[in-house]
Amino acid sequence: PTPSHPSAAFLGGxxxxxxxxxxxxxxxxxxxxxxxxHRVCHASARLEMSSLWEEFNRLGTEMIVTKAGRLVPxxxxxxxxxxxxxxxxxxxxxxxxxxxxxxSGLDPxxxxxxxxxxxxxxxxxxxxxxxxxxxxxxxxxxxxxPGRIHFHPDSPAKGAQWMRQIVSFDKLKLTNNLLDDxxxxxxxxxxxxxxxxxxxxxxPRRDSERFAHQNFKSFSFPETQFMAVTAYQNHRITQLKIAxxxxxxxxxxxxxxx
Amino acid sequence: PTPSHPSAAFLGGxxxxxxxxxxxxxxxxxxxxxxxxHRVCHASARLEMSSLWEEFNRLGTEMIVTKAGRLVPxxxxxxxxxxxxxxxxxxxxxxxxxxxxxxSGLDPxxxxxxxxxxxxxxxxxxxxxxxxxxxxxxxxxxxxxPGRIHFHPDSPAKGAQWMRQIVSFDKLKLTNNLLDDxxxxxxxxxxxxxxxxxxxxxxPRRDSERFAHQNFKSFSFPETQFMAVTAYQNHRITQLKIAxxxxxxxxxxxxxxx
DNA sequence: CGATTTACACCTAGGTGGAAATGT
DNA sequence: ACATTTCCACCTAGGTGTAAATCG
Numbered sequence: 001p002t003p004s005h006p007s008a009a010f011l012g013g014x015x016x017x018x019x020x021x022x023x024x025x026x027x028x029x030x031x032x033x034x035x036x037x038h039r040v041c042h043a044s045a046r047l048e049m050s051s052l053w054e055e056f057n058r059l060g061t062e063m064i065v066t067k068a069g070r071l072v073p074x075x076x077x078x079x080x081x082x083x084x085x086x087x088x089x090x091x092x093x094x095x096x097x098x099x100x101x102x103x104s105g106l107d108p109x110x111x112x113x114x115x116x117x118x119x120x121x122x123x124x125x126x127x128x129x130x131x132x133x134x135x136x137x138x139x140x141x142x143x144x145x146p147g148r149i150h151f152h153p154d155s156p157a158k159g160a161q162w163m164r165q166i167v168s169f170d171k172l173k174l175t176n177n178l179l180d181d182x183x184x185x186x187x188x189x190x191x192x193x194x195x196x197x198x199x200x201x202x203x204p205r206r207d208s209e210r211f212a213h214q215n216f217k218s219f220s221f222p223e224t225q226f227m228a229v230t231a232y233q234n235h236r237i238t239q240l241k242i243a244x245x246x247x248x249x250x251x252x253x254x255x256x257x258x
Numbered sequence: 259p260t261p262s263h264p265s266a267a268f269l270g271g272x273x274x275x276x277x278x279x280x281x282x283x284x285x286x287x288x289x290x291x292x293x294x295x296h297r298v299c300h301a302s303a304r305l306e307m308s309s310l311w312e313e314f315n316r317l318g319t320e321m322i323v324t325k326a327g328r329l330v331p332x333x334x335x336x337x338x339x340x341x342x343x344x345x346x347x348x349x350x351x352x353x354x355x356x357x358x359x360x361x362s363g364l365d366p367x368x369x370x371x372x373x374x375x376x377x378x379x380x381x382x383x384x385x386x387x388x389x390x391x392x393x394x395x396x397x398x399x400x401x402x403x404p405g406r407i408h409f410h411p412d413s414p415a416k417g418a419q420w421m422r423q424i425v426s427f428d429k430l431k432l433t434n435n436l437l438d439d440x441x442x443x444x445x446x447x448x449x450x451x452x453x454x455x456x457x458x459x460x461x462p463r464r465d466s467e468r469f470a471h472q473n474f475k476s477f478s479f480p481e482t483q484f485m486a487v488t489a490y491q492n493h494r495i496t497q498l499k500i501a502x503x504x505x506x507x508x509x510x511x512x513x514x515x516x
Numbered sequence: 517c518g519a520t521t522t523a524c525a526c527c528t529a530g531g532t533g534g535a536a537a538t539g540t
Numbered sequence: 541a542c543a544t545t546t547c548c549a550c551c552t553a554g555g556t557g558t559a560a561a562t563c564g
Contacts, residue, residue: 064557067521094555127518176520189519230520231557238557247555250526322533325545352531385542434544447543488544489533496533505531508550 039112039201040217042105048166052097052244053223060135061226062237064093065176065187092173092184096245099169099195099224106159111202114152114162116169118185120144121192121225128233135227138190145178145186156202176230187228196220297370297417297459298475300363306424310355310502311481318393319484320495322351323434323445350433350442354503357427357453357482364417369460372410372420374427376443378402379450379483386491393485396448403436403444414460434488445486454478 034041047053053061099116106112120141127138150172154161173184180186187193201215208215232238242248292299305311311319357374364370378399385396408430412419431442438444445451459473466473490496500506 096556242557245556247527248557249528251557354532500533503532505551506533507552509533 035214036217037201037203037211037214039107039110040199040215043103043199043217044105045101045103045197045199045219047221047224048100048102049097050221050223053221056097056237056240057223057225059236059240060234061224062229062232062234063095063174063187063226064232065174065189065228065230066093067175067177068092092175092177092180092182094170094173095195095226096241099172099197100166101197101219102166103159103163103199106163106199107201108158108160108163110159111156111204112159112162113155113200113202114167115149115155115198115200116152116172116185117147117149117196117198118187118193119147119196121194124192125188126190126192126227130233133234135233141191142188144188148183148185150183150185174228176228189228189230192225192227194220194222194225293472294475295459295461295469295472297365297368298457298473301361301457301475302363303359303361303455303457303477305479305482306358306360307355308479308481311479314355314495314498315481315483317494317498318492319482320487320490320492321353321432321484322490323432323447323486323488324351325433325435326350350431350435350438350440352428352431353453353484354499357430357455358424359455359477360424361421361457364421364457365459366416366418366421368417369414369462370417370420371413371458371460372425373407373413373456373458374410374430374443375405375407375454375456376445376451377405377454379452382450383446384448384450384485388491391492393491399449400446402446406441406443408441408443432486434486447486447488450483450485452478452480452483 123141124137125139125141126135128134129136150169152167152169153171154167173182174187175182175184176187176189177184178186197219199217199219203211203215205211227233232241242251381399382395383397383399384393386392387394408427410425410427411429412425431440432445433440433442434445434447435442436444455477457475457477461469461473463469485491490499500509
């Protein structure tokens with residue numbers, strides 16, 4: 001009773017790179033057999049907290065999307081009229097678990113930009129059947145908003161900096177607001193998504209556009225796919241979020257050990 | 259009854275730069291008449307919240323220095339033995355007001371590093387005379403710890419990025435711990451200091467060390483000088499901190515309007 | 517009726533000065 | 541005496557799921 005996992009062969013495994021031959025040279029820059037610049041072709045990314053991701057994935061991960069989380073500062077009598085479309089404060093929802101990777105194989109002295117995007121896993125819309133505790137396809141997907149990308153805010157930085165510690169995308173926010181003005185990731189509720197992670201070498205050459213296709217490497221971890229929802233559907237997901245997210249500690253009952 | 263202001267002519271005014279001639283070229287890089295690289299010689303910095311700084315300065319600004327602010331997370335029964343020299347948590351004290359500047363005159367496409375340091379305003383040690391509500395010199399300065407610098411955490415970044423909005427040094431922390439291990443600024447309590455702000459052009463040339471002296475421009479604003487203390491001495495300073503620092507709202511009595 | 521929005525209590529995380537205790 | 545350290549209540553700032561209200 002988990003959603004059907006589309007074949008999605010185009011996603012490949014966690015790492016899309018194929019083996020490359022560092023010695024080979026072409027057009028003045030080292031190129032691997034994969035046709036990628038050697039600054040990225042050895043890059044590899046290890047997903048952090050993968051056992052937690054897998055635990056969620058076995059239940060069918062859900063991620064909350066909202067228009068704007070906190071409307072009014074606590075204790076302030078500010079009142080947004082019901083007609084006000086979008087209040088001033090921007091805090092939509094983060095992902096939990098947070099997407100975090102440990103990088104290796106970068107050129108320590110080269111500049112890289114790190115970014116994420118989200119691709120629909122299929123062209124279906126879903127609904128949750130409470131009686132059977134399972135997701136059912138419910139028609140074709142809504143028209144997708146133009147796909148946004150989220151740059152890691154430390155970008156650009158040297159390979160050495162990125163590899164020094166775990167790279168965390170905890171500033172990434174999800175929204176279902178098609179008119180979002182804050183650069184957040186726009187997703188359709190009740191649709192399934194695959195997060196994707198990209199390492200982009202910042203090519204210092206004058207005509208670097210010509211090599212753009214060689215200068216990035218993408219990673220997607222199947223255990224991080226999820227259903228976007230405006231409210232949790234599967235109660236087991238709710239309970240696992242409460243048990244594992246520190247900010248939800250207020251909803252824990254007993255304390256079966258940290 | 260304010261502390262004697264040493265002549266400190268070497269500090270110059272808010273901006274140390276002298277006029278430069280952009281057209282002049284030398285060694286392949288534009289140099290102003292000041293001998294500075296043209297990437298920095300037009301740089302200018304406007305101190306934000308200067309009226310608040312001046313209000314503090316008229317009373318004789320004091321800044322708290324501590325070894326480690328918060329030792330034990332609230333509600334956790336962790337107990338640091340009295341003999342433990344330095345606990346795990348690092349939060350020393352910020353400055354208030356926060357040092358913030360609006361930059362202009364940078365090359366939008368060039369890389370810059372922004373940083374701050376603190377220089378002793380004299381070689382005296384002070385004590386506060388409560389009966390006269392004034393600071394008195396009390397002997398020669400303690401030996402100064404090796405002067406540390408604080409890089410703005412967004413460094414390096416393009417001139418365009420730095421000029422886009424106000425640059426805030428709100429991550430800068432002050433400590434009186436001579437053995438500080440967290441890269442905080444080390445100051446002697448009961449000594450006077452002048453904050454200094456530096457704009458450094460990141461020179462891409464191979465032998466950029468040779469031009470290091472041309473590639474920076476420094477600013478010091480006399481209204482930001484202060485006395486480092488472990489506890490506030492002048493009650494008027496305490497009251498102005500409480501009135502103007504949002505984190506001290508808990509100590510306000512009436513509310514004479516925000 | 518299912519999906520979404522709103523308002524809220526309850527957390528994490530950490531920046532304040534006060535007051536009491538401790539040095540020196 | 542004076543300077544410093546410690547512990548604390550009280551804030552700011554913002555990330556949680558809940559339950560009720562609302563939307564369509």
